[in-house]
Amino acid sequence: MKNLKLKAARAAKDLSQAQLADLCGVSRQTINAIEKGDYNPTINLCIAICKAVDKTLDELFWE
Amino acid sequence: MKNLKLKAARAAKDLSQAQLADLCGVSRQTINAIEKGDYNPTINLCIAICKAVDKTLDELFWE
DNA sequence: ACATAATGTCAAGTATATATTACAAAATGT
DNA sequence: ACATTTTGTAATATATACTTGACATTATGT
Helix, strand or coil, rough: CCCCCHHHHHHHHHCCHHHHHHHHHCCHHHHHHHHCCCCCCCCCCCHHHHHHHCCCHHHHCCC | CCCCCHHHHHHHHHCCHHHHHHHCCCHHHHHHHHHCCCCCCEHHHHHHHHHHHCCCCHHHHHH
16 A cells, blocks of 8 residues: 555655655665655665655555 | 553553463564564564554653 | 582574565556 | 666575474373
């Protein structure tokens, strides 16, 4: 399932997938895949993403 | 860094590492390593752990 | 003191998260 | 219309999460 909460949070910060990837130290494809929902990132990456877009784990990754 | 919040939550449910591992569908060693803090589990496993011990991601995996 | 359960840890294997390169298709701005 | 940025999506490669099996150590109960 797509992660629309992440997509929205990223939009709210006016970041492209590439910029967010850069902030998190991962590739753009990884961010793309996470938003698209077809994989299972590590908790450390989730935390890095949360910090970059100013959200918490529960806000972005809890159903 | 050790995850003492997880250790406490597991204790509060009176679950052994092996029992928790079973509930989450992973090996005991994986739970042990996560509590010990030397690795970086996937978000799906974190969510499974949270559900098993009745906590949220922020409660167990946010600093 | 003994038995058993729970935890810590190691080595070798398998599965999968993530990287890299590359290209096509949508958006967006001018 | 054109140019540029952004996004979607492959293929192949590498790092690492997780497994299995095994043994040692520390708790817990009787």
